[in-house]
Amino acid sequence: MRYARRAALAVLLVWLALALVADVLPLAPNAVDLPGILAAPDAEHWLGRDDLGRAVGARLVQGAQVSLLVSVLVVTLTTCFGTALGLFAGWRGGLVDALLMRVTELFLAFPGILLAIALAGVLGPGLGNVVLALGAVGWVGFARLARAQTLALRDRDHVQVAHALGQPPLVIVLRHVLPLLAGPLIVEASFAAAATVVAEAGLSFLGLGVQPPTPSWGSMLRDGARYLLVAPHLVLVPGLALASLVVALNLLGDALRDRLDPRAVRLH
Numbered sequence: 405m406r407y408a409r410r411a412a413l414a415v416l417l418v419w420l421a422l423a424l425v426a427d428v429l430p431l432a433p434n435a436v437d438l439p440g441i442l443a444a445p446d447a448e449h450w451l452g453r454d455d456l457g458r459a460v461g462a463r464l465v466q467g468a469q470v471s472l473l474v475s476v477l478v479v480t481l482t483t484c485f486g487t488a489l490g491l492f493a494g495w496r497g498g499l500v501d502a503l504l505m506r507v508t509e510l511f512l513a514f515p516g517i518l519l520a521i522a523l524a525g526v527l528g529p530g531l532g533n534v535v536l537a538l539g540a541v542g543w544v545g546f547a548r549l550a551r552a553q554t555l556a557l558r559d560r561d562h563v564q565v566a567h568a569l570g571q572p573p574l575v576i577v578l579r580h581v582l583p584l585l586a587g588p589l590i591v592e593a594s595f596a597a598a599a600t601v602v603a604e605a606g607l608s609f610l611g612l613g614v615q616p617p618t619p620s621w622g623s624m625l626r627d628g629a630r631y632l633l634v635a636p637h638l639v640l641v642p643g644l645a646l647a648s649l650v651v652a653l654n655l656l657g658d659a660l661r662d663r664l665d666p667r668a669v670r671l672h
Contacts, residue, residue: 412655423469431462434617442635452637463619470620475600478538486543490550508544516541524612531614553585587664594657598650621646
């Protein structure tokens with residue numbers, strides 16, 4: 405398991421590095437070459453070409469940039485909003501807590517991806533709308549986690565001492581409660597990042613994500629599915645890339661959970 409997690413970290417770092425330097429690399433993801441339509445991988449284009457003769461490798465790197473950008477934006481948005489809401493509900497308790505939890509349960513009553521598809525359909529395709537659609541459904545897990553942890557922490561001795569010393573509630577929450585939530589929230593964020601990558605690819609596959617000619621792994625899978633029998637590399641390449649990134653993020657989440665949770669039983 406240790407070697408698997410190291411390999412996952414290496415894969416994640418490679419994708420992050422490619423996404424960061426994609427704009428400065430000599431890539432031409434939208435360059436059309438009609439004689440090279442559906443060309444198999446060769447010495448010049450290691451990953452082949454698509455139905456317009458565009459380099460699959462260049463589009464794959466640009467697609468990684470889109471996927472990771474959406475993931476970072478959505479996870480940041482949902483972490484901040486969900487954590488703030490959960491902290492507020494858990495700290496106040498009573499009617500406020502009950503009302504906010506009913507709102508979260510209302511969102512949980514609908515499958516997240518279906519609600520995201522509906523919101524993306526209403527808002528229209530585009531990178532910004534994808535972030536809003538996924539962010540609107542992704543905050544629930546952070547809110548429930550932050551609330552549960554706050555309920556467990558607000559009666560701790562150090563919090564009661566801060567109360568006795570007359571510290572304002574906001575200072576107590578930010579100084580004595582929020583730092584103890586960091587570990588569980590980081591673990592939740594790593595799993596949420598993996599789910600966001602899959603969700604973004606799903607929306608792009610349905611035509612609700614980033615629009616052509618901007619490449620996305622989901623749209624590459626959609627376009628390549630038509631040529632699966634004659635050019636399987638158009639599906640295999642983005643599919644394996646998507647799988648590698650999601651598995652890497654999930655393994656990283658497992659590693660963080662074991663490292664940050666002192667009660668975890670370590671079998672490795």
